[in-house]
Amino acid sequence: MHILLSLSVFSGFALLVGIGLAFASRYFHVEGDPLADKIDALLPQTQCGQCGYPGCRPYANAVAALEVDVNHCVPGGERTMLQIADMMGVEPKAIEAEETAPVVAFIREDECIGCTLCIKACPVDCIIGAPKQYHTIITDHCTGCTLCLEPCPVDCIDMLEVPETLEKWAWPVPGTERAKVGVERKHQHEGIDV
Amino acid sequence: MTEFALILLSAVLVNNYVLTKFLGICPFLGVSGKVETAIGMSFAVMFVMTLASTASWLIQQLILVPLDMVYMQTVFFILIIAGLVQFVEMVMHKTSPVLYQGLGIFLPLITTNCAVLGVAILNVQQDYSFFASVLYGFGAAVGFAIVLVLFSGLRERIEGAPIPEVFKGSPITLITAGMMALAFMGFAGLVKV
Numbered sequence: 001m002h003i004l005l006s007l008s009v010f011s012g013f014a015l016l017v018g019i020g021l022a023f024a025s026r027y028f029h030v031e032g033d034p035l036a037d038k039i040d041a042l043l044p045q046t047q048c049g050q051c052g053y054p055g056c057r058p059y060a061n062a063v064a065a066l067e068v069d070v071n072h073c074v075p076g077g078e079r080t081m082l083q084i085a086d087m088m089g090v091e092p093k094a095i096e097a098e099e100t101a102p103v104v105a106f107i108r109e110d111e112c113i114g115c116t117l118c119i120k121a122c123p124v125d126c127i128i129g130a131p132k133q134y135h136t137i138i139t140d141h142c143t144g145c146t147l148c149l150e151p152c153p154v155d156c157i158d159m160l161e162v163p164e165t166l167e168k169w170a171w172p173v174p175g176t177e178r179a180k181v182g183v184e185r186k187h188q189h190e191g192i193d194v
Numbered sequence: 195m196t197e198f199a200l201i202l203l204s205a206v207l208v209n210n211y212v213l214t215k216f217l218g219i220c221p222f223l224g225v226s227g228k229v230e231t232a233i234g235m236s237f238a239v240m241f242v243m244t245l246a247s248t249a250s251w252l253i254q255q256l257i258l259v260p261l262d263m264v265y266m267q268t269v270f271f272i273l274i275i276a277g278l279v280q281f282v283e284m285v286m287h288k289t290s291p292v293l294y295q296g297l298g299i300f301l302p303l304i305t306t307n308c309a310v311l312g313v314a315i316l317n318v319q320q321d322y323s324f325f326a327s328v329l330y331g332f333g334a335a336v337g338f339a340i341v342l343v344l345f346s347g348l349r350e351r352i353e354g355a356p357i358p359e360v361f362k363g364s365p366i367t368l369i370t371a372g373m374m375a376l377a378f379m380g381f382a383g384l385v386k387v
Contacts, residue, residue, distance in 0.1 A: 002262070005263075006261070006263045009257065009261060009263065010266060010270065010273075013253075013257070013270065013273065014273055017274065020277065020281075021277055021280050021281065024280075024281050024284055025284055028284040028285055028287070030287050030288050034288070034291035035291040035292060035294075035295060038292075064295075087292060088295075089228070089230065089231075089292070
């Protein structure tokens with residue numbers, strides 16, 4: 001008799017705990033992966049696909065699942081990589097892709113047939129135009145992701161290096177080719193002076 | 195009041211769960227690689243231990259003793275601890291996903307952390323009052339937290355130290371833990387029991 005009593009008391013208690021946990025799991029339900037959300041918020045959202053994933057969100061998911069290193073976001077550059085590495089608590093790694101001179105897309109307008117395919121492909125909505133009208137690119141907003149090259153049926157989009165004009169000039173990022181060139185020029189200049 | 199102060203002091207330093215009673219060694223060695231995760235783990239254990247000792251006292255006094263079922267103690271305590279750990283895991287997944295990932299498997303393993311079950315069982319054995327038992331559980335958890343955080347700090351420094359090849363990794367960790375235990379024996383003279 002006593003055994004039955006203790007069994008039923010224990011089962012009842014276990015049931016109570018179970019019900020409590022069921023309510024708690026409803027209350028603390030987590031939509032998706034909160035870690036991926038945080039990583040996604042750090043990414044530049046250019047959806048350029050240069051990391052090998054079809055967009056920023058899939059890349060964030062892969063990083064959160066520890067499937068891939070933190071150093072594949074090219075537009076985000078070193079700063080984004082450091083932020084993600086810091087948040088994930090992993091060692092920072094240098095960006096693998098070659099640091100290239102910044103490029104923007106340019107549409108040769110007299111060849112454009114106005115098909116709007118590049119407009120649909122642009123992740124940052126920086127191509128303007130309408131069906132059967134010339135398209136053009138707002139170069140200030142172009143991230144140079146090259147995603148518009150592929151869909152263009154007449155291949156009228158070029159990637160041009162951003163010209164170094166007085167309006168566009170900025171100090172070079174330390175450690176890049178451009179900064180090295182600057183240092184070399186300075187040394188040359190000083191050499192001539194002496 | 196002195197009694198409560200003594201209980202707290204004894205649980206934190208003199209009868210430290212990790213270094214004097216040698217309970218909870220698994221997370222002590224497993225999660226002490228980084229100070230950050232150690233702090234997170236400390237808070238999780240602190241929460242679970244305090245609640246577990248409170249709940250176990252309640253179960254003991256309200257269910258087990260009146261119904262004459264004290265022999266069911268261990269099963270009941272494990273059940274309540276498992277429930278609490280599940281709860282902490284849900285809360286942590288929601289509020290701090292980074293810590294959740296950092297703690298990894300050691301968070302659900304609090305369930306089988308002998309220090310938590312130890313605090314529940316030793317607590318009811320000592321016939322404390324309700325408040326004293328809550329304090330005892332909290333003190334034991336604080337002791338665990340202090341030792342875990344100190345140890346993780348030591349380990350972070352040892353990482354960069356020039357250690358002989360044969361001592362690298364686990365050996366130096368265990369030696370350090372042993373030295374810490376020796377140091378904590380110094381607290382034994384603090385309170386006369």
